[in-house]
Amino acid sequence: MATTNEPPLDEIQWRHPGLAQSMQGIHSNSVLFYFAESPFFDRTSNNAVLTSQAMFNPTMFHLIQTRELFEGRLREMSGLEFIVAQEPAEMAPGTGTGVWVIRKQTRRKREPEDDISVHATYYVNGENIYMAPTLADILSYRMVTITSSLNKCFPAADKARIWSPSLGHVYKSTLNTTASRAQALESKGTTPMPEGQGGNNSKVTPESKKTNQPVLDSRLAEQSLIIHMQYGGEYMDENPITGKPGEFHLSSTGRKDKLQTLGLASLNTSLKGPTGPGLDKKDAKGDKTPKTPTGMPSKPRRRKSRAGTTPTSS
Structure with missing residues (x-):
């Protein structure tokens, strides 16, 4: 027996434009019957049983005329059923999203509310029907x-x-x-070689320089x-020490500045005058300010005045 590999139901899209046109479009009273012709429908559900009874029993024919009566009769039964869970959202009169949500569920009659188990959810968008994963x-x-x-x-x-x-x-x-x-x-x-000495391989074109720059x-x-x-937090000395062990000196000043400093020190010493053991301390310190020569009239000295007396010159 040959078996056909059919794709899963949640990976297919079903549509029947001719059937939708014969039902005058997908609307509230035709969406469940349009869904009943798709491969997602279960022929053993209460929907199929109620539809076949209404087709052959005139007293039940009115149940398939409107969706409200049809779903009202399904809620009185127990077993597998397909009902509309959500209708298209009406944004304005005569308009909407056009998406219907249909649920496959099992109803068990309980008091005070029925026990419902949802098995699958389907979407009807226009003429297309999808199964939600x-x-x-x-x-x-x-x-x-x-x-x-x-x-x-x-x-x-x-x-x-x-x-x-x-x-x-x-x-x-x-x-x-x-x-x-x-x-x-x-x-x-590295230092680049001249073009004449480097040969053909050493020549670098301006285009390659621009590309590598x-x-x-x-x-x-x-x-x-x-x-x-x-x-980033470390700093170098402004005057780094250079030289070899035993002859260290500052690179910025060098020995030339050191010699200049020693020359200025010796020059200042020579300007102060000779010093030696034969010289007196008075001579080493230098001459004092000369006194006023004799013969010159000196300024008259003033005596200190006492209280109540007038100072006189001597």
């Missing part, structure tokens, strides 16, 4: 998608990771960045940022 199907699909993505991610991460004794576990992008930094430093420190700029900018992050 269940929550379990949605979650299983999402989990399969996530698992498939992780299965592709982990092997790619393992391929990009490399282990070395000096660096440990690193990724290829990090190694490429380190190599590019070293290449940028080497290219910055943005790459070099980005590498230098990245290197500068890394240096700033590592040594």
Whole structure:
């Protein structure tokens, strides 16, 4: 016996334009009967039993004329049924979304309310009918998608990771960045040769320089940022010490400035005058201010006046 592989019901779309036209469109009184012709309908449901009874029993024919009477009779029965759960939202008279929601459910008569178990939900959009997927199907699909993505991610991460004794576990992008930094430093420190001495291979066209310039700029900018992050809080001396052990001196001043300083010190010493053991302290200190020569009239001295007397000159 040959078996046909039919797609799942939640993956198909059913429509019958001729049937919808014979029913004068999809409306409130025809939506359930239009749905009954689709592959989603169950022929053993109460809808099929009630429709066949009304077709052959004139006293029940009025039940299939309107949806309100038809669903009212279904609510009095127990078993599997299809009812309209939601109607199109009326935004204005004569207009709406055109989407009907039909539920497949089992009704069990209970007091005070019936026990209802929903099995599936369907959408009627115009002439098209779809089956809504269940929550379990949605979650299983999402989990399969996530698992498939992780299965592709982990092997790619393992391929990009490399282990070395000096660096440990690193990724290829990090190694490429380190190599590019070293290449940028080497290219910055080297001096280009003249065109006549370098040969054909040493000549670099202006187009290649323009092409490599943005790459070099980005590498230098990245290197500068890394240096700033590592040594941003450290500062170098304004006058770094140069020389070899035993002969250290400041690079900015040097020995020339030191000799000039020593020369100025000796010059200041010579200007002060000779000093020695034969000289007296008075001579070493220098001559004092000369006194007033004799013979010259001196200024008259004034006596201190007492209270009540007038000072007189001597």
